[in-house]
Amino acid sequence: MAPVPWWRSAVIYQIYPRSxxxxxxxxxxxxxxxxxxxxxxxxxxxxxxxxxSPFYRSPMADFGYDVSDHCDVDPIFGTLADAxxxxxxxxxxxxxxxxxxxxxxxxxxxxxxxxxxxxxDSEHRNWYVWRDPAPGGGPPNNWRAAFGTDVPAWTFxxxxxQYYLHLFLPEQPDLNWSEPAVEQxxxxxxxxxxxxxxxxxxADAIHAxxxxxxxADDPPGSAxxxxxxxNDDPATHGHLRALRRLLxxxxxxxxxxxxxxxxxxxxxxxxxxxxxxxxxxxxFPPLYTPWEASAWHQRLDEAERHLAxxxxxxxxxxxxxxxxxxxxxxxxxxxxxxxxxxxTLQGTPFLYAGDELGLEDAVVxxxxxxxxxxxxxxxxxxxxxxxxxxxxxxxxxxxxxPDPKRRNVDSLRADPSSIMHLYRRLLAARRASxxxxxxxxxxxxxxxxxxxxxxxxxxxxxxxxxxxxxxxRALTLPGDWAIEVSSDGRHEGRPxxxxxxxxxxxxxxxx
Ligand code: NOJ
Numbered sequence: 001m002a003p004v005p006w007w008r009s010a011v012i013y014q015i016y017p018r019s020x021x022x023x024x025x026x027x028x029x030x031x032x033x034x035x036x037x038x039x040x041x042x043x044x045x046x047x048x049x050x051x052x053s054p055f056y057r058s059p060m061a062d063f064g065y066d067v068s069d070h071c072d073v074d075p076i077f078g079t080l081a082d083a084x085x086x087x088x089x090x091x092x093x094x095x096x097x098x099x100x101x102x103x104x105x106x107x108x109x110x111x112x113x114x115x116x117x118x119x120x121d122s123e124h125r126n127w128y129v130w131r132d133p134a135p136g137g138g139p140p141n142n143w144r145a146a147f148g149t150d151v152p153a154w155t156f157x158x159x160x161x162q163y164y165l166h167l168f169l170p171e172q173p174d175l176n177w178s179e180p181a182v183e184q185x186x187x188x189x190x191x192x193x194x195x196x197x198x199x200x201x202x203a204d205a206i207h208a209x210x211x212x213x214x215x216a217d218d219p220p221g222s223a224x225x226x227x228x229x230x231n232d233d234p235a236t237h238g239h240l241r242a243l244r245r246l247l248x249x250x251x252x253x254x255x256x257x258x259x260x261x262x263x264x265x266x267x268x269x270x271x272x273x274x275x276x277x278x279x280x281x282x283x284f285p286p287l288y289t290p291w292e293a294s295a296w297h298q299r300l301d302e303a304e305r306h307l308a309x310x311x312x313x314x315x316x317x318x319x320x321x322x323x324x325x326x327x328x329x330x331x332x333x334x335x336x337x338x339x340x341x342x343x344t345l346q347g348t349p350f351l352y353a354g355d356e357l358g359l360e361d362a363v364v365x366x367x368x369x370x371x372x373x374x375x376x377x378x379x380x381x382x383x384x385x386x387x388x389x390x391x392x393x394x395x396x397x398x399x400x401x402p403d404p405k406r407r408n409v410d411s412l413r414a415d416p417s418s419i420m421h422l423y424r425r426l427l428a429a430r431r432a433s434x435x436x437x438x439x440x441x442x443x444x445x446x447x448x449x450x451x452x453x454x455x456x457x458x459x460x461x462x463x464x465x466x467x468x469x470x471x472x473r474a475l476t477l478p479g480d481w482a483i484e485v486s487s488d489g490r491h492e493g494r495p496x497x498x499x500x501x502x503x504x505x506x507x508x509x510x511x
Pocket of ligand 1 (some may be wrong): 065066168204205259300320321431
């Protein structure tokens with residue numbers, strides 16, 4: 001039997017470099033050396049891999065998702081030598097490193113775009129998507145950009161007299177993937193980082209790289225929605241197959257996980273291809289699901305029906321684009337139960353740095369707001385210590401999340417009942433259990449307000465139950481079980497009493 005690839009049983013920890021940790025002499029913006037200095041936290045916690053959001057050269061219109069040089073580190077974050085050292089030290093600790101690959105667009109200051117806009121005959125003109133104004137004037141079609149409301153996905157370039165396409169900010173022009181030189185150049189970026197030793201890529205907005213060649217108007221049903229949340233062109237699949245061949249041709253076990261921001265699990269599943277496209281695809285509907293058992297049953301139905309047959313599922317409850325679980329669900333109890341959910345469903349979980357502290361989003365007053373997409377709250381800096389400054393070397397770029405004196409890595413590490421210890425116990429339980437890491441999943445009949453399932457691999461079996469209600473609930477399971485991990489930390493090691501407290505979750509093992 002072929003060995004299981006590492007990313008099927010891994011827990012991948014997302015770091016947003018600006019917000020994780022700065023280094024001595026730092027300016028309150030996190031950097032690569034800050035991450036390296038805190039790798040011990042990740043090994044203590046017990047994750048398997050890190051995904052680093054972009055640290056490449058960038059004018060920072062979208063805080064790094066507007067790349068002006070894919071093969072260099074922005075001076076804010078350090079140097080290529082810092083990246084090499086971080087990769088090497090992570091590997092020395094047994095941590096894999098996944099980096100972001102922003103393939104749909106570049107910065108408007110990228111030399112390719114600077115050349116493209118310099119004249120209609122420039123070498124790179126066709127690397128981007130240019131069109132004449134519509135016959136009566138105005139943008140070539142009705143596509144809307146992400147961020148802001150009702151912003152056209154086109155900006156007019158006075159000098160060359162045409163519009164260019166941008167599914168995100170005007171500072172993020174879309175690359176034209178139907179131009180073969182674009183694909184080659186973006187493959188060179190992949191090779192550059194693979195040669196530096198990274199274990200894989202998180203492919204930004206990857207469902208958007210192929211475009212309808214006719215650039216037809218969005219139909220009435222989706223007109224007005226950002227095109228970046230509906231773009232689903234067949235051309236993308238060919239590009240993904242080529243990308244997959246490139247990755248699989250490299251020695252080692254390299255992964256590409258795609259951000260497929262289509263809020264429809266059946267569509268997400270198509271991006272696994274016939275096992276020849278993405279290794280993993282983010283599936284976002286669960287992230288937008290309220291804390292309700294019936295809604296979660298539906299999400300699990302969809303994952304079973306569409307993702308499991310297509311490939312290995314992923315689970316994402318948090319990232320740098322959305323309010324944190326503690327903020328969305330409204331209490332630490334629920335955030336704890338959500339940790340159990342995230343780390344025990346069948347698939348590869350992605351854990352966003354700071355969720356292990358149970359952080360809430362920062363309250364960002366309008367005068368300190370920075371992000372054009374209104375996402376500052378979940379990007380607040382991680383507090384490391386209780387002391388003023390919380391382990392940072394200068395006032396951070398965004399305000400602290402609530403209660404940093406208590407909710408910081410040092411203080412929570414000193415408190416065995418903290419949410420951070422819960423994460424650690426869950427990660428340890430996963431690592432010790434083939435069933436939890438990679439086993440089959442079967443949902444169990446459960447009363448209203450509960451979701452319960454088993455995971456099994458050979459004779460290793462676990463049961464998991466989550467109570468989505470604010471009241472105690474009874475749950476009878478066939479057989480004899482003991483509590484291995486409970487979200488409130490109570491009764492671990494004791495026999496399962498067939499009752500689950502309000503907004504709590506448990507992992508059970510056979511007695
Ligand atoms: C998705 C990223 O997660 C988000 O932060 C970014 O703004 C857009 N893609 C554009 O790159």
